[in-house]
Amino acid sequence: MLEVKDLRVSVEDKEILKGLNLTINPGEVHAIMGPNGAGKSTLSAVIAGRDGYEVTSGSITFEGEDLLEMDIEERARAGLLLGFQYPVEIPGVKNVYLLKAALNAKREHLGLPELEAPEFMKLVREKLQFMKMDSSFLHRSVNEGFSGGEKKRNEILQMLILEPKLALLDEIDSGLDIDALKIVSEGVNSLRDAGRSIVMVTHYQRLLDYIVPDHIHVLSDGKIIKSGDKSLAFELEKRGYDWVIEEAAQ
Amino acid sequence: MSLAEFTDQWLSAIAPQISEGSGWLTDLRQGAVEQFATLGLPHARLENWKYTDVKALAKRQFSLPNGQADAVTLIKESSLGLDGIRLVFVDGIFSEQASTLNSLPQGVQVLPLAKNANAAKPLLGQVAAANFSGFTALNLAGWQDGVLIDLAANARLEQPVYLQFVATEQENPVLVQPRILIKAGTYAEATVVEHYAGADDAASLTNAVTEVELADGANITHYKLQQESSKQYHIASMHVQQQRDSRFTSHNVCLGGKLARQDIQVELNGEGAEVNLNGLYLGNARQHLDNHTLVNHNAPHTNSHEDYKGILNDRSRGVFNGRAVVHKNAQKIEAHQSNANLLLSDKAEIDTKPELEIYADDVKCSHGSTTGQLDENALFALRSRGLGEEMARGLLTLAFANEVIDRIEIPAVHDRIEDAVAGRLPEKFNLKGLV
Ligand SMILES: Nc1ncnc2c1ncn2[C@@H]1O[C@H](COP(=O)(O)OP(=O)(O)OP(=O)(O)O)[C@@H](O)[C@H]1O
Numbered sequence: 001m002l003e004v005k006d007l008r009v010s011v012e013d014k015e016i017l018k019g020l021n022l023t024i025n026p027g028e029v030h031a032i033m034g035p036n037g038a039g040k041s042t043l044s045a046v047i048a049g050r051d052g053y054e055v056t057s058g059s060i061t062f063e064g065e066d067l068l069e070m071d072i073e074e075r076a077r078a079g080l081l082l083g084f085q086y087p088v089e090i091p092g093v094k095n096v097y098l099l100k101a102a103l104n105a106k107r108e109h110l111g112l113p114e115l116e117a118p119e120f121m122k123l124v125r126e127k128l129q130f131m132k133m134d135s136s137f138l139h140r141s142v143n144e145g146f147s148g149g150e151k152k153r154n155e156i157l158q159m160l161i162l163e164p165k166l167a168l169l170d171e172i173d174s175g176l177d178i179d180a181l182k183i184v185s186e187g188v189n190s191l192r193d194a195g196r197s198i199v200m201v202t203h204y205q206r207l208l209d210y211i212v213p214d215h216i217h218v219l220s221d222g223k224i225i226k227s228g229d230k231s232l233a234f235e236l237e238k239r240g241y242d243w244v245i246e247e248a249a250q
Numbered sequence: 251m252s253l254a255e256f257t258d259q260w261l262s263a264i265a266p267q268i269s270e271g272s273g274w275l276t277d278l279r280q281g282a283v284e285q286f287a288t289l290g291l292p293h294a295r296l297e298n299w300k301y302t303d304v305k306a307l308a309k310r311q312f313s314l315p316n317g318q319a320d321a322v323t324l325i326k327e328s329s330l331g332l333d334g335i336r337l338v339f340v341d342g343i344f345s346e347q348a349s350t351l352n353s354l355p356q357g358v359q360v361l362p363l364a365k366n367a368n369a370a371k372p373l374l375g376q377v378a379a380a381n382f383s384g385f386t387a388l389n390l391a392g393w394q395d396g397v398l399i400d401l402a403a404n405a406r407l408e409q410p411v412y413l414q415f416v417a418t419e420q421e422n423p424v425l426v427q428p429r430i431l432i433k434a435g436t437y438a439e440a441t442v443v444e445h446y447a448g449a450d451d452a453a454s455l456t457n458a459v460t461e462v463e464l465a466d467g468a469n470i471t472h473y474k475l476q477q478e479s480s481k482q483y484h485i486a487s488m489h490v491q492q493q494r495d496s497r498f499t500s501h502n503v504c505l506g507g508k509l510a511r512q513d514i515q516v517e518l519n520g521e522g523a524e525v526n527l528n529g530l531y532l533g534n535a536r537q538h539l540d541n542h543t544l545v546n547h548n549a550p551h552t553n554s555h556e557d558y559k560g561i562l563n564d565r566s567r568g569v570f571n572g573r574a575v576v577h578k579n580a581q582k583i584e585a586h587q588s589n590a591n592l593l594l595s596d597k598a599e600i601d602t603k604p605e606l607e608i609y610a611d612d613v614k615c616s617h618g619s620t621t622g623q624l625d626e627n628a629l630f631a632l633r634s635r636g637l638g639e640e641m642a643r644g645l646l647t648l649a650f651a652n653e654v655i656d657r658i659e660i661p662a663v664h665d666r667i668e669d670a671v672a673g674r675l676p677e678k679f680n681l682k683g684l685v
């Protein structure tokens with residue numbers, strides 16, 4: 001599904017990712033953990049196609065296609081979705097416009113006709129209910145004035161409607177209370193299937209109790225320095241990152 | 251053509267109106283004729299008309315409208331759907347047939363002006379000085395019809411008064427001069443919607459004047475939606491006088507016209523008076539859209555808030571001048587102004603100038619103008635959900651307009667304006683069917 005090879009990325013001439021390798025197969029759930037400033041969000045941003053990142057070497061392929069050659073929207077239409085660490089507030093753009101435009105863009109890409117208004121609303125209402133969000137959210141501006149938890153739920157709502165092949169969720173658990181964490185996790189888990197992959201960036205083992213990953217990676221100073229199964233998360237929670245970093249240095 | 255010839259021509263065009271009517275009105279008109287003869291049309295040497303050239307008007311022959319054109323379809327299609335209290339004007343002339351004036355509450359009078367001129371005597375020309383500009387003088391001299399909205403003390407109008415002006419296509423362009431008079435007694439409340447629309451090939455000159463008088467505690471909301479044809483000239487000025495604790499809110503949306511000029515002048519004469527001025531202008535092709543506002547803080551404890559936004563595409567040109575003057579001894583004032591613009595093409599242009607003149611010391615004021623770029627983060631967020639770049643830009647451009655539109659409190663008007671704005675944004679944004 002996703003293959004990142006020896007990726008080196010600089011921002012304003014400062015190297016942030018320093019030869020990163022990562023392979024995600026269909027159906028897998030991965031978690032990426034690591035200290036602040038390690039480059040986790042940078043990796044997500046480069047995969048999603050944000051401007052301002054210079055890829056100095058390496059490659060990223062998505063279902064065999066060169067992702068770095070694709071525009072931001074082409075990546076999304078091809079089935080990639082980035083759940084933002086800090087969802088952007090877009091005053092004046094109603095949630096419902098965004099959802100409709102996004103779904104139409106994806107359907108057009110798949111050669112499907114636009115959904116008729118009633119069908120679309122039915123789908124949206126169903127997903128809203130699943131996320132325990134009030135339908136008034138539809139007519140509010142995207143994320144504007146949303147609480148931290150509401151913003152994260154809104155990211156998952158978009159994911160439920162767009163059904164991406166690969167979801168990259170950057171700290172989807174930060175700022176969530178325990179109930180919201182459950183709702184968000186249920187949202188993510190409802191999409192788990194053999195054809196879909198999920199990558200979560202997180203600082204907390206707590207999330208991984210709800211969304212159990214197949215693989216865990218430690219990203220430090222621009223590289224993946226250790227990978228393991230879910231037991232690694234417990235160890236990291238107990239012992240921090242220093243021992244992994246030291247181990248990697250040897 | 252010399253100015254003298256030109257003045258003669260215009261005066262002969264309005265002569266029939268001047269000779270009409272009873273003594274006081276003829277005198278008033280005659281006085282205004284003299285003012286116009288002195289002032290003539292505004293010219294570029296006047297600071298307030300530096301960027302807006304109306305010379306082209308001088309080359310045109312205008313005749314007077316008769317209000318007889320068949321406008322049934324136009325009236326229907328342009329209607330905002332506010333049917334409760336609705337006065338329709340065809341080329342500036344009141345059409346009784348197309349209007350509805352049901353059930354006015356006690357203390358409220360809504361009168362077509364031509365037939366009720368005498369009732370307007372105490373107000374006509376009292377708020378709008380005849381010499382405000384040549385156009386104001388011309389309107390006072392030759393206004394044809396309009397409305398008088400008179401609210402007694404404590405009168406409350408729940409439904410908006412909808413004034414629908416439609417311009418038809420005429421063989422010779424006509425000069426349409428509406429006069430709108432609003433008088434709100436103490437604690438009276440009303441909403442007035444002034445709407446101008448034109449047939450595709452209408453080429454008239456609209457020269458409208460609105461006078462608003464608010465007594466203590468009165469609350470008036472005024473909407474102006476200008477959707478005239480791309481061949482029309484639209485000149486309008488609104489003059490507002492506010493007494494103690496009154497509140498006036500203006501929503502001014504300017505979409506149409508080949509050349510449009512709107513002046514708004516507000517006099518805050520009583521303590522506690524507050525005015526809010528919201529504006530949106532959207533220019534395409536070679537449209538020229540000019541908004542000039544002036545707020546005089548003549549009394550202490552008065553507030554003004556102004557937010558105007560402009561979107562300019564193609565070779566259109568916008569002009570914004572917002573002036574707030576805080577007079578001596580008018581302490582404890584708040585005056586805030588902002589004007590933001592989006593230029594969608596390299597050839598579009600904006601001349602913007604917020605101005606504050608402060609002669610008192612205890613005041614809270616801010617002003618600023620920006621010519622903006624769309625938010626790159628928001629653009630990325632939208633594209634990351636699969637929206638094409640143009641559509642993402644379109645939605646953000648509409649969002650920019652929505653900051654003004656969303657203050658519109660009548661849902662039907664809000665939606666109509668949002669649609670109209672979306673419909674006038676560049677085709678490439680591909681917003682049709684989405685909003
Ligand atoms: N636009 C930018 N300009 C300059 N430096 C940047 C920029 N974006 C990221 N960086 C730097 O790159 C490094 C990695 O940042 P990144 O946001 O990827 O870290 P992270 O692993 O997601 O951290 P956190 O756990 O705190 O979210 C940091 O040192 C950060 O300051």
Ligand SMILES: [Mg+2]
Binds near residue numbers: 042
């Ligand atoms: Mg991060």
